[in-house]
Amino acid sequence: MTQNTKDTPEVDLSLRRFIKGLGAAAGGAVLLSQTPWLTSCTPEKLSEAVSEGPARIGIIGTGSRGQYHIHNLLRMPLVGKIVALCDDYAPNLEAASALVPSARKYSDYRKLLEDKELDGVIIATPLGSHARITLDCLSAGKHCFCEKAMALTMEECKQVYSAYKASDRVLFYCMQRMYDPKYVKAFQMIKTGLIGDVVGMRCHWFRNADWRRPVPSPELERRINWRLYRESSAGLMTELGSHQIEVCTIVTGLVPESVAGFGGIVYWKDGREVYDSVSLTYRFADGRNIAYESLISNKFNGMEEQILGKDGTVDLSKGVYYLEDDRSVYGVRRLLDQVKEGVFASVPTAGPSWRPELMGDHVPHYILANSTAKVSGESMIGADNDGSFEILEAFCQSCITGEKAANVVEEAYCATILCLMGNEAMDTGSVVKMPEDCKIPYMKF
């Protein structure tokens, strides 16, 4: 092995400590029951996994995202060992091989799946191939970790979901927010009533970039810039929106029953086929809405997932919450929050004497103590500390123990179906309802 493990030679325990902290807290069992996918990667189960050695991992798709996973895997040698690499684009395969020279190289993923010395597979290929490769992985008896979204079409989603339910293999989708401690904590805070009844959701993801990659030769345009073409991509909704819609379904425990919206190619009129601007409203059966918006020609608003409650608002991406009637913070503490966020604004005084109950505006509180995130929404590969490392490590652990992570596939299925419904609504200019044949028992409306 020539894996570079000098940076972090041991298993990262931050998520485990977090989980352990939840378990130790008052009502910890209840808290964990709200995020059941974490029960497959507890510290105790990690010890069991480590004692059995690292999972042998193969990576299909070694482009930018695949190499991002490689860098993460090299930091978790006790649970994951890269033994095989596959890409049908030679430059990407060679770049990955340079990172892990000992790994066997394949240009055809089916050959990789025949590799008997392989426990699990990571799929980091264009969306259009997710379903096919995932189905083949499960058929080959390999545990599987696939990038989001689940698939390019609803029919493919149904096939993958059915195959997963019939399989004893582990399947993960890289919905990393489910493993990001600030999101997990926020899910629990919301479910335990921090902001009262959830009355609405507002999510957006803005960037100002063309979403293109350099193409060395024109015939490679559709392969390298696959995100721009409908044969391989469902555009902003699956690439960005799926993460955020998923947050809303987790928070509410419900799935919207319909969606309407508009999309268009507003600025990047360069031959692309997917929208560069989308605006949709998802509607729940009880009348609540998700306002969703994304565009890639203005980055002013960055990325946010706001859960609006009767008593407060949680902004999960920033790791903060605000209370409608906030009586806890004034003066210097509020000023401190402003300075940390680079904001110049008025500081409310407590009043004639110290009675910290006068608030005329909303003050951010940290979801995790002393931790807030700056979210520009710019990253295409992976933001630091966004849960990508943790979910990958949880997958490796599950490859060893064989324990599936509850709800991960179900949430990925719901999010993908909802995103594809959104695309259909924008394409047809109509209100699209959840197709009956796409409903699964997990869905509650």
Add this chain to the structure above:
Amino acid sequence: MGTKLEFIMTGPSEEESERIWAKLLSEAQALESLLSRFDGSSEVSALNSISQAGEVFPSHELLEIIADAEEYRMLTSGLFDVTLGTSKPSIVLSGRGVDLRGGSLDFGGYAKGLLCRRAKALLSGEPAVESAYLDFGGSSISTIGTHPFGDCWKVSVCDPFSGRMLKEVELRASSLSVSGSQPHYEGHIKDPRTGRFIEGRCLVICEALDPLDAEVGSTAAVVSGGEKLEFLQKNLHLSQVSFFNL
């Protein structure tokens, strides 16, 4: 002093910040042990306990403070007075004694201003401090320099009963004091001329370069019922004074 002191400063290293904080804390504790009515072992508490004894002799430092407070009483025509219950023109006797018979000392409305003044001087004397925002109980605010991302420090003062914003003040190395009524605690300012608590709901905002001027000004303006604002502004060098009936 029955309240809390918090501040933000920019410039100093973590080590320097801890040293400065320690000095500030020491200053506050020294003043607390001198002036606090909430601390039974303070010098003021001790003097008040023997106020009927006739002439008493405070420490040199306290005597200077009493003399300074006496000056404020004159500047405010008695609207501000730390000697509650006395009707004498002055309690300071010739020599080093004071006569508290018939009354007691209460540095509420003065001590916070004095501490802000001393803290501001302390921070201004630290070369590493570029800017600072010092908040004493939310009602006494002193500033040095400007907000790290702005050209001043902006403070908004709200109606404590409705939450409605009354005024936004831009502080540039100046100080702000807020006095008046508050929910559940309306009768806390006495008219030194009558010994009775001020009735009715009001709020006063004073800005001055000297935190103590602002502090005394806001208390006096409440006592005046808003009738002598120009007089107070002139005598106490207040850059602004605002009176609100709530």
